[in-house]
Amino acid sequence: MIIEEPIKLNDVKALVTQVEKLKTARTPQQYEPISVALQKIRDLMSQFDNLSQDIKIYLPDLIQIAVNFLVNHKQYPNTFIQDFEDYMKAVLQFVLNHENLKLSDTFRIIFDPVRMAYEYNLLLTDTNEYINNPRFPIKEGDDIDCLKTDRGTQRMCWSRGKILYTNGTDCNVRYYNDSITQFIKAQEIRPFKTRSLDYDELLNLNIDQNLLAAFADKWVKSTVLNMRSSNDGPEQILEYLIAFRYYDKDGDKIEDLTEQRYYGFNRGYDEWINATSPRLALLKSKHPQRPLSSEYQYIDDSQDYLYIQDHLSRPMYGILRPKQSKSVILCNLINYFGEIGGFNFILNRIKYIENPEQWIPVDIMANYLQGIGNVHAQLYRYFAYDYIPQITNSIKINLLNAPDQIIRNMGKEKMFHIVQACQSLLDRIVNEKERKIWLQELSLDFVIVCFKCDFLDKKIMGLKLLSDQLKQSYTDKDQRYQEYMLNWIQRNQIFETLFDPKTHLQLMVRSNELLSIYLNIENALQPRYMDLIWNLMIIEDIELRPIIFKLITTISSSMQSVHIQYFQEKLALLPTKNLQIEHINLDI
DSSP, X not given: OOOOOOOOHHHHHTHHXXXXXXXXXXXHHHHHHHHHHHHHHHHHHHTGGXXXXXXXXXXXXXXXXXXXXXXXXXXXXXXXXXXXXXXXXXXXXXXXXXXXXXXXXXXXXXXXXXXXXXXXXXXXXXXXXXXXXXXXXXXXXXXXXXXXXOTTTOOEEEEEEEEEEEOSSEEEEEETTSSOEEEEEGGGXXXXXXXXXXXXXXXXXXXXXXEEEEETTEEEEEEEEEEEEEOOSSSOEEEEEEEXXXXXXXXXXEOTTTOOEEEEOOGGGOXXXXXXXXXXXXXXXXXXBOXXXXXXXXXXXXXXXXXXXXXXXXXXOBOOBTTTBOBHHHHHHHXXXXXXXXXXXXXXXXXXXXXXXXXXXXXXXXXXXXXXXXXXXXXXXXXXXXXXXXXXHHHHHHHHTXXXXXXXXXXXXXXXXXXXXXXXXXXXXXXXXXXXXXXXXXXXXXXXXXXXXXXXXXXXXXXXXXXXXXXXXXXXXXXXXXHHXXXXXXXXXXXXXXXXXXXXXXXXXXXXXXXXXXXXXXXXXXXHHXXXXXXXXXXXXXXXXXXXHHHHXXXXXXXXXXXXXXXXXXHHHSOGGGOOHHHHHOOO
């Protein structure tokens, strides 16, 4: 009987030396001891319950050290790629089974598209090649579904055609309702009428019907103005006259000829487009519509519509999106994480708020969200549209109901990372205006949480967040949100809280930024707010009085004549016996 010796901590730490050889490894032979070390770490993860306590404590550090070396290495031989991917998958599985701050940070590192390993290894520029559907028998003369590309915009759609020639790898295809023939790869072909599900409907649109049309790099809600057929080839070819606009009684423009209101472009941009062009899509495709005037960088995921049948047969979580990342490895890891229930695990962990003792720590939640936010561009569209509303709503509920021990640990940096992740994720499913409103509402709700808690540093953080929001609305000249905020501040009695004699003095000291913004907004600093400040200026409190007078002096340069007049009149009416040295020295 062979008795295995217990694993020693020093032997485990020695694995770092083996992984460090990545710094100098060049040949496949030099990668062999690294592969052995990674396998040993994977073995430790699988045997975790049987490890000694000191190794259990050290293992998350070892796992992260190895991950850092791996993702920050530039080029790997093909023989090592599978070892790399297998190790990362083992780590992702381990993260699900063990909640730990270090492991959550490791998850964030793995899901970071800008790491060198993802930018230099196993890259593809063809999403369809990544999907890699099984081939089916094809021969000359077959009717088929096939990918069609618009050369000007590089947009694609499933169309229909006939195979004129094939060598088994490439096919010469004549597209139906078109005069062109084109060589395409066999993997860009599917059985007839299995993918071109919108084809017949696009050939039967009506005049005045709305649809989506690609203009420049954006999808625009448009209108069919007219249609025509031509005999350019073996069959008639249908085209539509597309107006890149839609008519609406609230439209911001008026058409000269019809005097109808509309949104979009005038008649000078109308264009005849082939009915089966990749530049046309039905409204039900729900391709993202963005303002043409917007310069905001967003993810155009309309090509994901090509693979909806693949998603229905086997759920997809990540997809190759070459403009953002060409990494097959990263895409594989995203899909693997989804398949083992990782995304649902994080969602449920954030949603669980029944027991304050089991609330997810904010640092761990921030790391999870950073990781998912990092790969927001690679998330498959239909998974994103289902998952993102759930997780962003759960984040809001979690933060707004957090118990004291969680609020105590909500640092400004972690909150910033959470908000940034939400912004990135929301960009995938809503327009800029909707995303902005969601983040504004979250910020104001969190201000209330901060003001109601018992921790001074969090009250100060809430005040800073509130000041930043109001300042941004003033800088952006966002009149709607500015008025909303002023009413919100009044409704939630923020001034009454800030300038209450019982309020902590440090909170008053830091209110100068909020007051300065109020002074710059016409009629914002109402007389009743000035009354609150004046009442503190005449109070018999030797600690509070110098602070409030210093505050007034600090903001005096921003005062308008109405504010100066208010305080001058108050000083003039103050009985001589109540005058203090601060009143006399006040310079406004």
